[in-house]
Amino acid sequence: MLELHKQAEEMIRARGERATSARVHVLATLLAEQRAVAHHEIEERVRRKQKLDRVTLYRVLEWLQEKCLVHRVVSADRIWLFRANLDAHPHPHAHFECTRCTTVICLDDMKAEYDRQLPPGYRSHEIELRVKGLCAECT
Amino acid sequence: MLELHKQAEEMIRARGERATSARVHVLATLLAEQRAVAHHEIEERVRRKQKLDRVTLYRVLEWLQEKCLVHRVVSADRIWLFRANLDAHPHPHAHFECTRCTTVICLDDMKAEYDRQLPPGYRSHEIELRVKGLCAECT
DNA sequence: AGTTAAATGCAACTTTGTTGCAATACTACC
DNA sequence: GGTAGTATTGCAACAAAGTTGCATTTAACT
Numbered sequence: 511m512l513e514l515h516k517q518a519e520e521m522i523r524a525r526g527e528r529a530t531s532a533r534v535h536v537l538a539t540l541l542a543e544q545r546a547v548a549h550h551e552i553e554e555r556v557r558r559k560q561k562l563d564r565v566t567l568y569r570v571l572e573w574l575q576e577k578c579l580v581h582r583v584v585s586a587d588r589i590w591l592f593r594a595n596l597d598a599h600p601h602p603h604a605h606f607e608c609t610r611c612t613t614v615i616c617l618d619d620m621k622a623e624y625d626r627q628l629p630p631g632y633r634s635h636e637i638e639l640r641v642k643g644l645c646a647e648c649t
Numbered sequence: 650m651l652e653l654h655k656q657a658e659e660m661i662r663a664r665g666e667r668a669t670s671a672r673v674h675v676l677a678t679l680l681a682e683q684r685a686v687a688h689h690e691i692e693e694r695v696r697r698k699q700k701l702d703r704v705t706l707y708r709v710l711e712w713l714q715e716k717c718l719v720h721r722v723v724s725a726d727r728i729w730l731f732r733a734n735l736d737a738h739p740h741p742h743a744h745f746e747c748t749r750c751t752t753v754i755c756l757d758d759m760k761a762e763y764d765r766q767l768p769p770g771y772r773s774h775e776i777e778l779r780v781k782g783l784c785a786e787c788t
Numbered sequence: 789a790g791t792t793a794a795a796t797g798c799a800a801c802t803t804t805g806t807t808g809c810a811a812t813a814c815t816a817c818c
Numbered sequence: 819g820g821t822a823g824t825a826t827t828g829c830a831a832c833a834a835a836g837t838t839g840c841a842t843t844t845a846a847c848t
Contacts, residue, residue, distance in 0.1 A: 528845055529845085531845095549836090565797070568837080569795080589835065589836095590835090606767065606773075628745065631784070632745065633788055634780045635748075635781065636780070636781040637781070639777070639779075642774065644774075645771055646769060649770055689804090702828050704805090704829080709827095728804065
């Protein structure tokens with residue numbers, strides 16, 4: 511736990527940014543998870559240890575994302591889920607969503623190229639791939 | 650225009666369902682578009698000709714979807730976009746989203762299989778693929 | 789320790805979508 | 819063509835997710 515706080519703080523300072531209490535707690539919380547986590551869940555967890563405003567959390571998450579310390583993915587019910595980036599320069603990757611427990615995890619780097627022809631004049635520069643199914647616990 | 654209303658009404662009656670004014674207008678509006686359209690835009694268009702409550706529109710769209718007359722896809726800002734199904738039994742397909750004008754269109758049938766190994770115990774039964782880039786008009 | 793820009797908390801607001809219930813409209817039947 | 823009965827609609831109120839403006843506090847630098 512304390513380990514993760516240290517790690518979070520270092521990740522932020524390594525970028526030459528201000529390591530505020532809110533940022534460190536939020537990032538540490540995300541580092542503790544192997545999955546993508548929703549705003550309300552992060553809020554709940556951080557609040558056990560620290561006062562934290564809803565709005566501040568929105569701003570912290572936005573900031574962490576700008577700094578590439580975190581990335582986000584849309585959940586099945588169309589809210590953002592956040593996941594700490596272990597790698598400094600994260601590669602695009604696919605996500606897996608369990609249709610029963612709604613957990614979202616990151617899959618390996620995705621090399622899928624969209625091999626079909628796009629309509630004339632269209633250009634692609636990014637691909638989002640989401641695999642839905644049942645996770646190990648829900649199978 | 651009138652053509653589309655007739656077409657919409659026939660599509661609904663072909664399923665043995667009640668062709669109400671709201672359903673016909675909404676479906677005709679979607680049939681007129683070659684792209685996926687947001688709730689607020691449908692609302693605005695239908696209202697030029699017909700009184701229509703927000704809630705009714707939500708319910709009509711849900712109903713059209715259940716009857717497979719329409720399918721929906723999440724937009725970049727996480728709202729639902731709706732598109733009329735030309736085919737009675739629509740195949741899964743990919744979507745293209747223009748990052749400038751945010752227009753979403755449907756692409757050809759997607760045969761993309763996720764060829765990577767999932768974690769042990771995980772099973773996939775559906776894949777969602779979204780290509781982002783610039784459309785012909787924004788290039 | 790003091791200074792200062794950046795970050796935070798609070799209140800109010802917006803957008804998207806949902807629920808319950810009473811009023812209305814569509815269809816089938818006569 | 820009128821009517822009965824159920825499905826659909828409109829209204830009001832609500833809920834969740836996210837945003838904005840502004841005054842206050844805090845982190846980092848000297």
